[in-house]
Amino acid sequence: MTTTPERTARRPLVLELHEGDRTMAGLLGGKGAGLAEMSRLGLPVPPGFIITTEACRAWLAGGGEPDGLWEQIEAAMVDLEHRSGLRFGDPAAPLLVSVRSGARFSMPGMMETVLDVGMTDSVAAALVSRGEDRFAWDSYRRLVQMYGRTVLGVDGTLFDEQLTRLRRETGAATDAELDATALERLTGVFRRIVQERTGEDLPQDPRQQLRRAVVAVFASWNGERARLYRAHEGIPDDLGTAVNVVQMVFGNRGDRSGSGVCFTRDPVSGAPGVFGDYLPDAQGEDVVSGSRSPMDLSELGRREPALHEELSGHLRTLEQHYRDLCDVEFTVERGRLWILQTRLGKRSPAAAFRIAVELVDEGVIDLDEALTRVDGTQLQTLLHPTFTTEEGLTPLAHGLAASPGAAYGQLVFDSATAMAWTALGRQVVLARPETSPDDFGGLLAARAVITSRGGLTSHAAVVARGLGRTCVTGVEGLLVDPVARMATLPGGVSLPEGTVVSVDGTTGEVYAGQRDIEPSPVSTAISQGVSHSPDRTVRAVLTLLSHADLRRQLGVMANAETPEEARAARCFGAEGIGLCRTEHMLLGARRVLVERLVTDDDREGALAEIEALALTEFTALLEAMEGLPVVVRLLDPPMHEFLPDLVELSVAAALADERGTLDAALERRLSTTRRWHESNPMLGLRGVRLLTVLPQIIDAQVRALVEATITLRAGGHDVRPELMVPLVADVAELTAARERMEGIVADVASAHDTSLHLPIGVMVELPRAALTAAALAEHADFFSFGTNDLTQTSWGMSRDDAEANFLAAYREAGILATDPFKTLDEAGVGALVELAARDGRRARPGLGLGACGEHAGDPASIGFFARTGLDYLSCSPPRIPVVRLEAGRQAVLLAGASPSTSDTR
Numbered sequence: 001m002t003t004t005p006e007r008t009a010r011r012p013l014v015l016e017l018h019e020g021d022r023t024m025a026g027l028l029g030g031k032g033a034g035l036a037e038m039s040r041l042g043l044p045v046p047p048g049f050i051i052t053t054e055a056c057r058a059w060l061a062g063g064g065e066p067d068g069l070w071e072q073i074e075a076a077m078v079d080l081e082h083r084s085g086l087r088f089g090d091p092a093a094p095l096l097v098s099v100r101s102g103a104r105f106s107m108p109g110m111m112e113t114v115l116d117v118g119m120t121d122s123v124a125a126a127l128v129s130r131g132e133d134r135f136a137w138d139s140y141r142r143l144v145q146m147y148g149r150t151v152l153g154v155d156g157t158l159f160d161e162q163l164t165r166l167r168r169e170t171g172a173a174t175d176a177e178l179d180a181t182a183l184e185r186l187t188g189v190f191r192r193i194v195q196e197r198t199g200e201d202l203p204q205d206p207r208q209q210l211r212r213a214v215v216a217v218f219a220s221w222n223g224e225r226a227r228l229y230r231a232h233e234g235i236p237d238d239l240g241t242a243v244n245v246v247q248m249v250f251g252n253r254g255d256r257s258g259s260g261v262c263f264t265r266d267p268v269s270g271a272p273g274v275f276g277d278y279l280p281d282a283q284g285e286d287v288v289s290g291s292r293s294p295m296d297l298s299e300l301g302r303r304e305p306a307l308h309e310e311l312s313g314h315l316r317t318l319e320q321h322y323r324d325l326c327d328v329e330f331t332v333e334r335g336r337l338w339i340l341q342t343r344l345g346k347r348s349p350a351a352a353f354r355i356a357v358e359l360v361d362e363g364v365i366d367l368d369e370a371l372t373r374v375d376g377t378q379l380q381t382l383l384h385p386t387f388t389t390e391e392g393l394t395p396l397a398h399g400l401a402a403s404p405g406a407a408y409g410q411l412v413f414d415s416a417t418a419m420a421w422t423a424l425g426r427q428v429v430l431a432r433p434e435t436s437p438d439d440f441g442g443l444l445a446a447r448a449v450i451t452s453r454g455g456l457t458s459h460a461a462v463v464a465r466g467l468g469r470t471c472v473t474g475v476e477g478l479l480v481d482p483v484a485r486m487a488t489l490p491g492g493v494s495l496p497e498g499t500v501v502s503v504d505g506t507t508g509e510v511y512a513g514q515r516d517i518e519p520s521p522v523s524t525a526i527s528q529g530v531s532h533s534p535d536r537t538v539r540a541v542l543t544l545l546s547h548a549d550l551r552r553q554l555g556v557m558a559n560a561e562t563p564e565e566a567r568a569a570r571c572f573g574a575e576g577i578g579l580c581r582t583e584h585m586l587l588g589a590r591r592v593l594v595e596r597l598v599t600d601d602d603r604e605g606a607l608a609e610i611e612a613l614a615l616t617e618f619t620a621l622l623e624a625m626e627g628l629p630v631v632v633r634l635l636d637p638p639m640h641e642f643l644p645d646l647v648e649l650s651v652a653a654a655l656a657d658e659r660g661t662l663d664a665a666l667e668r669r670l671s672t673t674r675r676w677h678e679s680n681p682m683l684g685l686r687g688v689r690l691l692t693v694l695p696q697i698i699d700a701q702v703r704a705l706v707e708a709t710i711t712l713r714a715g716g717h718d719v720r721p722e723l724m725v726p727l728v729a730d731v732a733e734l735t736a737a738r739e740r741m742e743g744i745v746a747d748v749a750s751a752h753d754t755s756l757h758l759p760i761g762v763m764v765e766l767p768r769a770a771l772t773a774a775a776l777a778e779h780a781d782f783f784s785f786g787t788n789d790l791t792q793t794s795w796g797m798s799r800d801d802a803e804a805n806f807l808a809a810y811r812e813a814g815i816l817a818t819d820p821f822k823t824l825d826e827a828g829v830g831a832l833v834e835l836a837a838r839d840g841r842r843a844r845p846g847l848g849l850g851a852c853g854e855h856a857g858d859p860a861s862i863g864f865f866a867r868t869g870l871d872y873l874s875c876s877p878p879r880i881p882v883v884r885l886e887a888g889r890q891a892v893l894l895a896g897a898s899p900s901t902s903d904t905r
Contacts, residue, residue: 012052013052013054014055015032017036017047017049017050018058019036021040027052027693028052029104029242030051030103032102044337045338045340046249047084047246051073051214051242051243051245052242053241054240055218056242056243060240070211073210073214077207080245088206091125094123094316097117098113098114098115098323099117099244099245101217101242102241102242103239106343107226107229109437110226110437111220113146114143114147114151114216115142115285116142116143116146117143117147117206118209118210119140119206124137133184134180135254139250139252141186142200142283143202143209145159145190147194147200147209147212148193150213150216152197152200154193155198166189177863189747217241229441231818233410234508247257249336250283250331254281255829257281257332257335258279259286259332260294260297260331261276261284261329262278262297262315263275263326264319264328265351265458267327267345267347267351268350268351268402269351270354270355270540271354274311274312276296277294277295278296287455293453293474310337319900322344323359325344325346326342327342327343327345327346329341348403349381349468352374353382353544353572354377355373357370357540357544370544371889375859375885376885377860377882378468378887379522382522383526383882385406385518386406386504386506386519387406393511393881395510395511396501396512397450397476398509399472399473399475400455400508401460401504401508403464403465403470404469405448405470406504406506406515406517407503408513408514409427409429409500410429410497410498411498411499411501412431413428413487414442416442417497418445419441419442427447428446430449431450431451431480433451434452434478435460443463447469447470449503450472451472452474452478452501453904454595455474472505472510477489482892500513501513509817516592521533522541523878526572526881527572545881545885547888548887548888551892551895552887554887554891555871555872556575556884556887557574557852559877560579560621561580562617563621563624568877568878572869572880573881574628576631576872577628577629578629578784579633580633581636582636585617585808594639595642595643598643611701611704614701614704615707618705619711622712622717622721623717624711627718628720630719630722631722631723631724632701632705633724633726634697636686636690636727637686638682638685639676639684639686643673643676653670682798687763688725689727689733692736693847698737698740699740709721709758710749710752710754721758723741724760724761725760725841731772731779741758752898759780762779762780763852764786764854765790767790767832771836773836773840774840774842776840777841777843777844777847780840780847783837783848784874785833785849785852787829788821789853790833794828818860823861824858833868837869849869849871852875856873857876862883863886863893866891867890
């Protein structure tokens with residue numbers, strides 16, 4: 001619901017930190033709720049206040065400040081001055097503040113921040129007069145840079161170029177080596193850039209700085225990278241952001257000052273213990289930007305043991321309070337520790353599983369809650385392969401193992417190229433000096449990311465872990481030149497754009513060329529039925545997968561056509577085959593059998609061969625799935641997949657005619673192909689329609705299945721076949737097909753002096769089938785929702801054409817938040833599924849319900865199927881563990897367990 005200015009005026013739009021708590025994340029944002037909670041816990045949090053998300057929503061709705069907002073901010077600033085003992089804009093005792101975004105769900109780096117608000121010429125002069133000249137000019141240039149980019153819209157690269165030029169001129173390797181004179185000069189250059197680009201200077205009224213910074217943070221909610229991130233993470237667009245206004249504390253105030261980011265456990269491996277980075281004489285942005293390589297927290301412990309111990313105590317307090325991995329930002333100002341932010345830390349998929357299970361072992365949470373703290377997407381990442389071991393292989397470079405996994409691809413040096421090459425079907429590795437929030441599109445597109453600078457808590461590392469991308473940061477000696485489209489390594493090794501490299505995010509190594517890949521330990525353990533493992537991640541996955549099996553209500557079946565696929569499915573835990581496509585039997589070289597059938601060339605012989613093939617393949621498949629159901633879908637593809645290409649055949653006939661070699665057989669093939677040719681074959685003669693026009697194919701397939709079943713049962717095998725009719729639109733189609741199939745079953749069984757009943761279901765993959773589900777249910781034993789075709793026919797778009805031509809543009813323009821072929825469209829296609837499920841079960845209580853489209857294996861769609869009351873999902877064999885886990889997780893959530901407190905989005 002959009003909040004109007006009139007509504008917000010009747011309630012506070014600004015709250016002091018002590019007035020909120022973590023239950024108010026929707027109002028205060030995650031960052032503000034964390035600050036409020038830490039304040040209540042007695043941690044050393046700088047004083048400040050929070051402008052609520054309601055104020056942002058009102059601003060977004062009305063295009064201006066809601067009534068009373070500025071008056072409340074002014075009152076809060078007076079109170080902040082009282083609590084800090086400082087005064088906003090007073091050179092004698094200057095109060096500077098940070099103005100930071102803070103949405104309900106963590107969106108790291110996707111919105112704006114302005115630090116050092118309140119710095120003016122007079123404040124800088126007063127600090128210089130007191131001997132703090134370097135601190136004064138470092139803080140001032142940061143404000144001009146942030147204010148110019150964020151508030152006034154100046155291109156940030158203009159500031160970066162000047163900073164790089166100044167470092168080169170002065171011989172400074174990093175910003176920290178610039179002295180006060182250089183920083184004063186840089187501040188002047190930055191202000192000239194602002195004046196030239198905008199026609200105005202940095203305001204010398206601190207309250208004007210504050211007011212415009214708040215509005216800029218509001219506006220950043222709808223910035224391009226924020227919208228892209230929300231679309232990827234499934235975060236609603238109408239939540240808005242809070243704005244946190246907090247007294248600045250300064251890590252750039254000398255050697256006994258600094259800033260850091262730390263975690264209560266290792267976010268990469270999940271191992272217990274304090275973990276993080278610290279930069280002396282730096283503000284927090286320096287740590288996360290990766291512009292300087294930080295030291296490990298253990299080094300801080302050696303330098304400042306008392307400070308390290310105090311920090312460790314606060315981290316223990318936070319983990320015990322939140323019962324989860326916490327991500328904490330802190331600053332040390334002249335030896336005094338301040339805690340600036342806490343949130344539930346983003347973690348790698350491996351760490352997510354290990355931490356969840358180890359918290360169970362420690363008695364902090366139970367298995368149900370642990371299951372809600374992981375998800376199928378994370379498990380899907382852990383099932384990805386790793387590099388094979390190759391003796392004597394020397395890596396090109398070493399860096400920090402920031403996000404585990406193995407990937408290879410062609411090097412690209414900017415996000416636009418990464419996205420463009422990926423759209424062409426290439427696999428890419430994004431290499432950058434360091435990434436920024438503007439690189440999010442490239443991070444999404446790339447298989448792996450490498451950076452020359454930055455640590456394990458840099459932007460690249462945090463975002464890559466959240467996305468499940470392989471990442472190596474701080475690569476030693478790597479120089480990335482995006483302009484020259486070249487990377488270089490020590491020793492003169494040059495890597496032009498397009499060079500193939502392999503990236504190992506588990507070891508932090510980068511290799512030349514494409515390395516061989518092997519299955520992940522998690523995948524191997526699951527497929528081999530291992531119940532215990534010394535590997536902590538594997539053990540954690542097995543523990544939660546086993547618990548998910550106990551909790552889930554959804555059955556998990558496989559889409560499989562061959563004995564090999566069936567055996568793989570069983571190894572991964574499949575409880576049957578929910579979709580056996582029979583068309584594979586008649587494609588490839590066997591297509592000629594259908595051609596012979598429709599051209600009347602030895603029709604009886606073709607049918608006999610089709611039946612013999614089906615008998616052999618059905619027998620092997622049923623044997624492989626003994627004791628479990630096997631749903632056989634009758635032939636479905638359009639006729640053009642069985643017949644020669646009309647254009648190629650026409651050309652061949654024309655050339656033969658010119659040579660005088662055109663014979664009757666070729667003419668007959670051409671005539672037949674023309675007769676069966678369709679302009680839109682995907683909506684033409686396929687599925688039940690083909691079976692109606694060529695019912696002999698039904699006869700051959702059903703006879704073969706019945707023969708295989710009776711023979712195997714006679715030999716003592718427990719086989720459980722079922723039949724499914726595809727592309728049904730009308731009940732008359734189903735009844736005609738069912739009558740013919742039941743007649744064949746009875747005839748074959750009678751010939752064997754036995755009886756046999758095969759369940760017969762219908763594939764619901766057309767809107768009309770969903771809308772007439774009650775009538776279909778009277779003649780079907782089960783429904784299986786084919787959501788691929790149901791999506792195509794509901795949206796009126798071809799999947800292949802849409803994904804190649806315009807879906808990406810739709811997503812970029814914000815018309816679609818997700819690809820409807822990847823994640824189920826609940827509002828449209830989902831409504832049809834719900835309608836058919838409800839009407840079908842009303843007409844036939846006990847009607848079986850399943851789904852076998854691509855969405856059945858999509859973690860983001862499984863919750864919908866669970867809520868709709870389906871009996872089973874059928875997916876490709878490698879996705880079976882993902883569906884098992886996610887189905888169990890959804891069962892816990894539906895039963896009323898608290899959603900995961902570990903928001904890793």
